[in-house]
Amino acid sequence: MLPFKLICHEGYDPNLGAHVFPSQKYRLIQERLLSEGFAGPADFLRPEPASDDDLLLVHDRGWITRLKLGTLDYLELMKLEVPYSRQMVEAFRLAAGGTILAARLALSSGAGSGGFGIGFNLGGGFHHAFAGHGEGFCAINDIAVAIRKLQQARLIERAMVIDCDAHHGNGTAAIFAGDPTVFTLSIHQLHNYPDIKPPSSLDIDLEDGVEDGEYVRRLGEGLYQALGRFQPQFVVYVAGADPYREDQLGGLSLTMEGLKSRDRLVFGLARERRLPVAVTFAGGYAARIEDTVTIHCNTVKAAVESMCNESRA
């Protein structure tokens, strides 16, 4: 039995078909973890979809209404880059419910072990969603919804987002702009989508083709700087698989080993600082989908490893 639940739902996959976003990855990740014997059926937990009230903690009522009714205009659909369907809207609601649940489990498991705990959503990380519109395959910002939900319940005051997707976390940065209670860190390829990058609390801009060594060094420096400026009570880790060298939408050059080092750095620091972490997956567009699945599974394994180090410490 794993030291934390893996949150997922068959509804995470809106069946986008031949779309560049491989929505079937959610099912494949589960299948991989099961077939390797790394996880058993009892390790998985299904979330409830986030309610309208949850989404309205972050999103404009008009956006949520248009999503529900299917009345997005042409420009809104162009920006979202995902074909409209009720199933798609439900997938985003479930992902937000999954990240809320991961956040709650991270906090509750951390409460019993001096702060460090992990909640793991095998999905979510839709960091390009803004309060009033969606972008880049992201309609609902599950990261922001989960943070606002914990704040509303007075479980935390201050949160940090550590966004390691290859693309800038523009929606998250915009949602939390000027909010002293949420620190947003984004490490991303500078010359890539999105064109306009609203400032995060800390942006680590990487040139094209950055490799393992420089990535891990810059991330490590950024994390220490961030934690010197801000003391979070809770962290959301956005563990995008797209910094991988064979990604079709990313232009960084990390290897699988480099991505593992990244995961270990984030979990190791959270353990050292006694911070609860909710994990989300975000992007991953490797030429071979099996690689995206491997990278995401490796993040699960790094999280389990950090909890095992914990029990040995």
Ligand SMILES: [Zn+2]
């Ligand atoms: Zn991405």
